[in-house]
Amino acid sequence: MKIRNDVIKVYKxxxxxxxxxxGLMLFIAFYAGAITMFEKPLERWATPPxxxxxxxxxxxxxxxxxxxxxxxxxxxxxHAVVVQPTAEMPARVxxxxxxxxxxxxxxxxxSFAADGSLQVEKLARxxxxxxxxxLHQLVGLPFADAVARPIMGAxxxxxxxxxxxxxxxxxPTLVKDFFALRxxxxxxxxxxxxxxxxxxxxxxxxxxMALTSVVFxxxxxxxxxxEKVVYPHGLPWGQHEPAPLPGPGEYRxxxxxxxxxxxxxxxxxxxxxxxxxxxxxxxEASVTGLDVRYGTRGRTYASTHLNPYTGEVxxxxxxxxxxxxxxxVNTFFMLHFGSYGGDAMRWLYVxxxxxxxxxxxxxxxxxxxxxxxxxxxxxxxxxxxxxxVLGCLTVGVxxxxxxxxxxxxxATKWLPGQADDLAAWHEGIYYAVFxxxxxWAFVRGAARGxxxxxxxxxxxxxxxxxxxxxxxxxIGGTWNHHGAGFAVDATALAAVxxxxxxxxxxxxxxxxxxxxxxxxxxHEPAVDPGASPQEVAVSK
Amino acid sequence: MNAWMVLLSALSGxxxxxxxxxxxxxxxxxxxxxxxxxxxxxxxxxxxxSLVLLLSMMGAMAAVASWMVLxxxxxxxxxxxxxxxxxxxxxx
Numbered sequence: 001m002k003i004r005n006d007v008i009k010v011y012k013x014x015x016x017x018x019x020x021x022x023g024l025m026l027f028i029a030f031y032a033g034a035i036t037m038f039e040k041p042l043e044r045w046a047t048p049p050x051x052x053x054x055x056x057x058x059x060x061x062x063x064x065x066x067x068x069x070x071x072x073x074x075x076x077x078x079h080a081v082v083v084q085p086t087a088e089m090p091a092r093v094x095x096x097x098x099x100x101x102x103x104x105x106x107x108x109x110x111s112f113a114a115d116g117s118l119q120v121e122k123l124a125r126x127x128x129x130x131x132x133x134x135l136h137q138l139v140g141l142p143f144a145d146a147v148a149r150p151i152m153g154a155x156x157x158x159x160x161x162x163x164x165x166x167x168x169x170x171x172p173t174l175v176k177d178f179f180a181l182r183x184x185x186x187x188x189x190x191x192x193x194x195x196x197x198x199x200x201x202x203x204x205x206x207x208x209m210a211l212t213s214v215v216f217x218x219x220x221x222x223x224x225x226x227e228k229v230v231y232p233h234g235l236p237w238g239q240h241e242p243a244p245l246p247g248p249g250e251y252r253x254x255x256x257x258x259x260x261x262x263x264x265x266x267x268x269x270x271x272x273x274x275x276x277x278x279x280x281x282x283x284e285a286s287v288t289g290l291d292v293r294y295g296t297r298g299r300t301y302a303s304t305h306l307n308p309y310t311g312e313v314x315x316x317x318x319x320x321x322x323x324x325x326x327x328x329v330n331t332f333f334m335l336h337f338g339s340y341g342g343d344a345m346r347w348l349y350v351x352x353x354x355x356x357x358x359x360x361x362x363x364x365x366x367x368x369x370x371x372x373x374x375x376x377x378x379x380x381x382x383x384x385x386x387x388x389v390l391g392c393l394t395v396g397v398x399x400x401x402x403x404x405x406x407x408x409x410x411a412t413k414w415l416p417g418q419a420d421d422l423a424a425w426h427e428g429i430y431y432a433v434f435x436x437x438x439x440w441a442f443v444r445g446a447a448r449g450x451x452x453x454x455x456x457x458x459x460x461x462x463x464x465x466x467x468x469x470x471x472x473x474x475i476g477g478t479w480n481h482h483g484a485g486f487a488v489d490a491t492a493l494a495a496v497x498x499x500x501x502x503x504x505x506x507x508x509x510x511x512x513x514x515x516x517x518x519x520x521x522x523h524e525p526a527v528d529p530g531a532s533p534q535e536v537a538v539s540k
Numbered sequence: 541m542n543a544w545m546v547l548l549s550a551l552s553g554x555x556x557x558x559x560x561x562x563x564x565x566x567x568x569x570x571x572x573x574x575x576x577x578x579x580x581x582x583x584x585x586x587x588x589x590s591l592v593l594l595l596s597m598m599g600a601m602a603a604v605a606s607w608m609v610l611x612x613x614x615x616x617x618x619x620x621x622x623x624x625x626x627x628x629x630x631x632x
Contacts, residue, residue: 179566181619183627193619201615204608268541293541294599320599331601338609340602344546348609355616 001171008169015165020367020390022158023360024397028140029152029213030360031401034353036133037338037346038487040300043088045468045485046126046412050090052111052119058083060112061255064093067118068110075108076278081255083271083289087481088125127423128412131430132405137216140401142431153217160210163203170196187514191366198359205352206359212336245282250309252283261311262287266318272301276308283308294319295340297333357398364394368518375516383518391446391518393438399453400437402499403460404430406492410463413470417477433460447510447519454503461499464492541597549597553590553607557614559583561622568622571629587611 035042056064061081068075072095079095091109098105107123138148139155170177178200181193199206215222227234246252253261255274262271271289278284285308288301296302296319305314315321319330334340338349368391373381408430419425437456441449468489471480506519515522561567563579590610594603 177566179561179564179615179619179622181566181568181623183623197619198616202612205612293597293602295602295605327601331605334602335605341598341606342541344550345606345609348613351613352609352616355613 001174003168003172008172011165011168015162015169016367018158018162018165019360019363022155022162023363024393025139025141025152025155026159027357027360027398028401029136029155030353030357031398032132032136032140032405034350034357035405036129036136037349037353039129039133040088041485042132042409042488043126043129044086045481045488046128046409047088048124048126048416049087049479049481050109050121050123052091052109052121053113054111055082055085055090055092056112058092058256058259059254061092064110064112064118065255067112068093068095068120071118072108072120076276078275078277080273080275082273083255083259087485089123091121091123094123124416126412128408128426131408131423131426135401135405135430140397140434149217153214156210156213156217160207160214163199163206163210166199167203170200174200188366188369188372191362191369195359195362195366198355198362202352202355202359206356208332208335209356212333215332246309252308253311258285258287258306258308258311262306262313265311265313266291266315268293269318274306275303287313290339291318291320292340292342292345295330295334295337297330297337297339299337299339361394361398364390368394372514372517375514380516380522383516388446388518392441392449395446395450395453396438396441397434399441399450399457400434403437403453403457404434406457406460406464407433409492410460410467412464413467413478413480414476445518445521447506447521450519451503451507451510454499454506458496458499458503461492462496465489545593545597549590549593550610552586552593553610554614556583556586556588556590557611558618559586561615561618566619568619568626 058081065079065081068079074097075095079093082089082092082094085092089109091111094107094109096105096107107125109121109123111119111121113119137152138145139152141148141151143151177193177196179197181197182189184190258274259271262269266289269289269291271287273288275286275288276283285306286303287306288303290296290301302318304317306312307314316323317326319327319334322330338345341348368387371384371387373383375381408426411426411429415422415425437453440453443449444452467478468480468485470476471478509519510521513520559579560583562569562573563576563583565573565576567573587607591603591607594607597603598606
């Protein structure tokens with residue numbers, strides 16, 4: 001396909017600058033997003049053990065529910081029967097008490113003590129998984145949601161522009177260079193091929209991510225426009241069939257019977273919980289769970305209404321049973337969350353997310369390489385300040401994010417015994433490490449900084465399983481859940497040699513690679529870019 | 541979902557995407573490229589089998605998305621694996 005050179009140049013300029021502006025924020029979004037694919041297992045691994053007695057069997061769930069409502073009648077407004085209690089949701093019956101805002105609430109769980117008395121505990125889900133998710137959602141910006149989310153939306157728009165402009169740039173050589181990866185003396189060519197290899201075939205994945213992120217950022221204005229244009233009488237929020245009333249001789253079914261009836265109606269749908277809301281004597285119920293054959297527009301589960309007296313499910317809101325338009329919307333968001341295909345698909349999304357992070361990282365490397373001042377007549381010129389600054393930023397921000405996440409995860413098993421406001425501590429640790437890494441990269445330069453920060457990343461990541469190991473021995477208030485979360489420790493352990501290998505190659509490049517580069521330690525980085533070649537000290 | 545069917549669809553998907561990479565003129569895995577057309581047909585067949593198996597187990601959109609993500613991942617990794625193999629082949 002032929003495109004005029006001047007047109008290609010315009011798109012190249014657009015691609016370069018939107019990439020430079022948004023690339024590092026997108027690195028954070030993708031790295032944190034890859035980890036967020038396993039948000040629930042991470043939360044399970046990170047949540048301290050509950051003091052509640054083991055949950056009673058589901059056959060006794062209603063007995064427990066009645067005991068809770070007798071002691072805490074306010075729980076009637078929102079309570080749930082959990083089908084498979086886990087470390088982060090350790091009770092058979094849980095309920096929420098509202099806080100100041102819709103998203104602000106306190107969760108309680110209940111069980112029966114050995115003597116049959118009611119036990120109640122304020123549930124303390126570990127906040128660290130939510131922190132990683134927030135970093136993903138807000139592209140790592142340390143601002144309030146109201147400020148960071150529109151910026152994230154702008155970054156997502158730039159991302160979409162970068163994808164389209166990047167595609168136009170490669171179109172003339174797309175067929176010829178498809179799958180090309182030329183490793184040779186031309187480093188710029190090599191980084192270009194690496195960047196293209198990471199970006200071209202995964203373009204559909206990236207387009208979905210970009211477009212869905214724009215919707216996530218701007219859904220409130222979108223709804224406002226819809227309300228003006230499409231729904232003059234207001235969006236039909238929460239308008240659904242009124243709660244069913246019991247027929248003659250009908251009573252609320254016990255949880256185990258509800259489970260049997262739902263499983264019979266929805267084969268393949270794994271039930272997580274039943275949620276009950278009582279208001280002025282009317283009981284509403286819904287069932288939550290997931291059918292991995294269809295996925296869901298939520299991150300981890302779907303939910304739909306349920307008649308608590310007959311067990312009849314209203315499936316119209318469930319993937320696989322939706323109207324075509326709803327199914328299309330469901331698919332759009334399901335593709336962002338990877339909430340289909342089970343854990344196998346989540347691992348594929350982890351790999352795609354890490355590859356995406358590398359796409360943005362290599363974009364910056366390519367920019368730096370394109371501006372490299374090469375050796376002339378045996379004299380090594382100083383590199384441009386812009387290249388040095390972007391080199392330090394690329395190393396500091398990317399590895400700062402990696403080390404920050406590892407450090408805050410490594411603190412997970414130690415903090416609950418030492419601190420009260422865990423969320424603030426996790427956030428504080430992440431940003432302290434992140435900004436220290438950025439500062440370190442600027443102090444040491446991109447080459448040395450990358451080597452040292454990669455080693456630090458290996459150390460911080462190694463501390464994650466060491467925290468669990470300490471938990472096995474019960475050192476310093478740490479804990480470890482048997483079985484649950486082993487994958488978190490194993491993954492962290494597997495990442496350690498990867499970081500060390502990268503550090504080894506970075507060091508080799510720094511000592512043995514081209515001296516006329518920001519990635520070399522052979523000349524001082526603080527050379528005045530305006531100095532003549534003769535003025536530039538060369539050391540070998 | 542039947543675990544064996546899932547495994548079979550994943551293996552045929554990986555094999556199909558890999559064979560199509562081997563059929564490409566830019567592939568680095570093998571020093572001698574044998575019958576690109578044959579590899580392309582075989583690869584396409586494996587990919588098609590993978591899609592059919594996925595469609596028999598999952599909703600249409602989830603099946604197509606799973607299939608595409610698998611192929612995208614193999615095709616993203618393939619040039620790097622090929623380049624690694626080419627380096628191993630190079631006389632030191």
